Amino acid sequence: MQFPVTSSPHLQGGNHVQRVMGLVLLALLPGTTALWWYFGWGVVLNIAIADLTAVVSEWLVLRLRGRDPRATVADLSALLTAWLLALALPPLLPWWQTVLGSAFAIIIVKQLFGGLGFNPFNPAMAAYALLLISFPADMTHWLTPAILSGHSVTLPEAWQAIFHGPAALGQTWDAVTGATPLDHMRTELSQNHMISEIRQSLVWGDFGGRGWEWVGNWFLLGGLFLIWHGVISWRIPFGMLTALLFVAGVFWAIDAQTHPFPAFHLFSGGAILGAFFIATDPVTASTTPRGQLIYGAMIGVLVFIIRSWGGYPDAVAFSVLLMNMAAPTIDYYTQPQVFGAKDGNDG
Amino acid sequence: MADIDYKRITLDGLWHNNQALVALLGLCPLMAVTNTAVNGLGLGLATTAVLLMSNVTVSGIRHWVRAEVRLPVFVMIIASFVTSVELMMNAWFHELYRILGIFIPLIVTNCTIIGRAEAFASRNPVGASAVDGLAMGLGSTAVLATLGAMREFIGQGTLLAGAHLLFGDVARGWEFSLGDNYQGLLLAILPPGAFMGLGFLIATKNILNKRASRSAQKAAQSMPAQAAEA
Known part of the structure; x- marks a missing residue:
């Protein structure tokens, strides 16, 4: 029979990475809901795009590094990073910019430095800075809050704008966005x-x-x-x-x-x-x-x-x-x- | 010193001891001017010319220069050649000269040049020093041009823009462009893009080296007799 020898502290709490990340995601829900309320469905679509990209990127890099992707993807940290990034992005940002930012955050800022726990820079903010510096015009076009414009962006509208640009709505950015x-x-x-x-x-x-x-x-x-x-x-x-x-x-x-x-x-x-x-x-x-x-x-x-x-x-x-x-x-x-x-x- | 291994010197300069990828020397111009392939190539060739001439000269006078004053002497030699190259570029590649600007005179501070003068040319005969200067210069030029091409392509969606500055009017049609719809990733043009690009180039070189050594090991295992001989 083998007895495991471990160093202190010996009391084990339930504070696993997954639980911490899960709690933070939970805590983001009220704020996310508020953003959705004021800025429409683009917020939700952004989060979905960013999260999907993050999980796929994390999976790919871990495979490349010869690690088992399942455990690491399940710790929700990639989801959280992408979620935070998506909250900082304008609600109708073209989809490929969200994908680029999210992949950059996970692949370059997080995994190239050694993965969770080794990255010197906050991945979500580094990706945000990348997008802001590279696409200043798109990144500063925020929707006018629904409370002012009197119109909440519906899901089909957000989909059109994100995947086909504002022209698909028959409008220009200036009509739907403001400073x-x-x-x-x-x-x-x-x-x-x-x-x-x-x-x-x-x-x-x-x-x-x-x-x-x-x-x-x-x-x-x-x-x-x-x-x-x-x-x-x-x-x-x-x-x-x-x-x-x-x-x-x-x-x-x-x-x-x-x-x-x-x-x-x-x-x-x-x-x-x-x-x-x-x-x-x-x-x-x-x-x-x-x-x-x-x-x-x-x-x-x-x-x-x-x-x-x-x-x-x-x-x-x-x-x-x-x-x-x-x-x-x-x-x-x-x-x-x-x-x-x-x-x-x-x- | 009887027989000089020119092949080894050449390979060292181009790959194994590449000044930009392994020694990480001369990073200032590497970061500053590699926003297009042509700029990188232009500065790389100018540096190669200076490196070749300074290596030959330093090697030629190596017996007469006392060790105590060698560094000032090397710097004077390098500065003279840089001045000549600068004047020549001003005369024949005037537009490129205007674009590269301060970075042509700054070749004099490029650590690669004084480094090779001190580490190689001052201890080796003229022929070997010439080969070393050329190989080291071309190795750096290759990195400058590759990094320039990467940044140019990602940053503004073109390749070989402005090639006529270096190759004359025949090169006007060489430019490749992704078209006006490509928005460009500004970050690649800015300094952070240069650092990331260089990081990826170094990583690529390390991967290739690892592959090569792995296949060499396999070959050694499959032919133990030959390996033992070597």
Whole structure:
């Protein structure tokens, strides 16, 4: 009879990769539903396309690497990556761009570095950056929320637009899409309009763009669910959102006419989704408690900097990727002291 | 030093010790100008010319240059040849010269050239150094042109665009294009595309090497007598 010899910890929890990924997918449901409510069926189609591509890519690469694909595909991590990517994409993006992004995320950003647990960069955000840099026009065409346009995109319409382009609907992009609130604010500010003037426009709600501002809340709900279940730590989202609010608040206090109020930053773009679901990726984020606070806060600061003075309207993807690079260094300098060590010199 | 293995020197330069794929030298021009095949080829040929001439010269004067001052002397020699090549390109390939711009004078900083001068030409006779310079140069040129072709094709859907800059007016019809419907993957043209492309080229070379050594092993196993002899 053989007794297995294992190192500590000996108590085994049920926290398998599959369970964690499953919980995160579950937590994404409210936010996804909200996106679907405001932006129509394109959201769902995007997720389906991205997920299908991700699973096929993962399967192919694992076969190439001589591993058994079944166990790894079943851990749901590829599904989650593709899902997050799809949520960040415009709802009527041409299908081949979604396929390209999803395959890039899985094959190049994840598997070429050694698969789950070895990738230095967040695959979903790297793919998003690839698409944004390569196809800036398509990637910044967002649908106008149904609450404004008075029309919700139906499934056949979304299918036509994604697979055959907007011409198939008898419309041009300009008729069905508009700038995102961040983009709108940015363009108006660059024309030297004051915030009080800009806010007169119909597209603004209480905090951010109408329709947009509520999507974040649903993602927030999912994020709190994850914290409650111990899947993610509260430190990264807390650090990121606090830092974003604080920096935005300082600039708003200095000049409220050229810097949007802090809640605008919180409820626009991918801030909430990024804080709870993307920055907290256990593989690419910082792992020490103090490190996580620093990591989150730096992302928040970077988001504000890039949004205010950078070349692109939203900044979550770039900030997360930049901090991914810094995460090992942050971990190195914030290692917690070993219990019983003195002065921190010999820890 | 009696008999020089020219075949080995050539193979080293083109494949086994390829300066771009194995030594990873001269990456700055590799990243910067390989956005089209013609640009890559043009800069590669210019570098090869400099490398050939500098290797021959360094090898020729190797007995008279004291070890203490050899590096400044090498740099002076290389800089003179780069200046000549630059002036010649300005005269005969003016448009290409305008496109490559600062990267022609920057050939002088290409580590491949000083590297070969120091590691090979200063220790070997003129003939061997000439072959080495040519092989190393052509090896790098091949990588530059291949990477340029990859990036050009993925990034803007063309191949050999602007070939007339290098080959004269006969080459105007050589351009291959996927047509205006191809949107182009901008990332391939930008610097990250160069890094990824180079990574894939290196991976391809490693796969080919592995295959070759595996089949060599098999051959050795099937013919143990011959292997023992070798």
